[in-house]
Amino acid sequence: MRSFPKVHHVQLDVRSPLHVGDGTTITKKEYFVSNGKIQILDIPKLFNAFSGKGPAAEKEFEDYLLKKMTYTTVQDLARRYSIRLQDAIRYELDNSLNSDDFKRLEIKAFIKDPYGFPYIPGSSLKGAIRSALIAYRIYHSNTLKSFMESFDPRQRDISRFTKDLEKKFDGPGDRKFLSGLTVSDSKPVMEKDALILAQKVDYSLEDKKSYLPIFREALRPKLRLDFTITLDADKLGKIDIEYIRKALDFYQKQAFRYFHQKVGEGIGDDHDGTIWLGGGAGFTSKSIVYQIFEDQAFRVANDIFRSQLSPKIFQKHNHEKYSNILTPHMGKCTIYNNLLYDMGRARITFVD
DSSP states (O other): OOOOOEEEEEEEEEOSOBBOEEEEEEOGGGEEEETTEEEEEOHHHHHHHHHTTOHHHHHHHHHHHTTOOOSOOHHHHHHHTTOOGGGGEEEEEEOTTOOOTTTTSOEEEEOBOTTSOBOOOHHHHHHHHHHHHHHHHHHTSTTHHHHHHHOOTTOSOHHHHHHHHHHTTOOSTTOOTTTTEEEOOOOOOOOTTOEEEEEEEEEETTSOEEEEEEEEEEEOTTOEEEEEEEEOHHHHTTOOHHHHHHHHHHHHHHHIIIIIHHHOTTSSOOOTTEEEOSBTSOGGGTOSHHHHHGGGHHHHHHHHHHHHSOHHHHHHTTTTTTTTTOSSOEEEEEEETTEEEETTEEEEEEOO
8 A cells, every 4th residue: 555755844054155056147247236235137127228218328238238338337328328227126146255356257146936036946955865865875785895896986977877876776667766755946035135146265275265256146144945855655665754864964974074174174064964055065065975985085086087177177276286185175165254164055954
């Protein structure tokens, strides 16, 4: 007799800036900076405002958008034709960098619902759970040694290897691994100040910060998002909510022990419930290498990087220099309120 799927409520507390992209970028023509805020413009609405001022205004705004005018700003154009930019603002980002250095660069956009509110897709959370379950099952199985011996870090298609590995956990017939696990999208985040500007910062083993010209919209810390997780015991077998909790804790504790605590003080944590999500969170948040190979993981990761990158890029990023210490040798971070945060860290709580 089939059992009914069980629904669990889950809360995700954002602990550091977290970015889940929608694949688009906000160009430098689509925002301006005012009073420490990045003002994101509603371009169609602004275009209508210029059109209402006549053909000359419309043509100038078109030239501005098409980069035919490099000598002016949208503020200058708006003042010339007495247009209020404040009436065409979609939303604003907190400029947590306290700097205008980003103003000529694009910003990677956060995923939003049809009403413009940011949310985290269920697929992001399910992906993190999937990685944790694969690592946990391998580590606690009698096939760990054979897996470690058979793994070839020089293979070109690591993602294909992971998919093949997942198939080994399929049940009989058409019972696919994790087909009985459904994760909802989070409820949208309604707070007006939910999104901040997060610059990519690499944090080295020598405690040096490298500020890279990559900017993302990110959820700020101290936000809470709600999800539901539905488990079908007939398809998942022994995988219940407690098993998932243990797998997630194993995953992050291994990552902290063998990677994060070696990068720098304050990067990562060893707390129960820590989970890594989204873009810019780094290699250890998307792989199972450090969870499985432990104190040998940096050598395996180095071989992976050597096979995936061109020799020129491998040398440029100093992977050879740190090949016997730690790979990757940078913590993936950002700055928020003048403090260094690692990207994408949250805490998951299973409410019931």
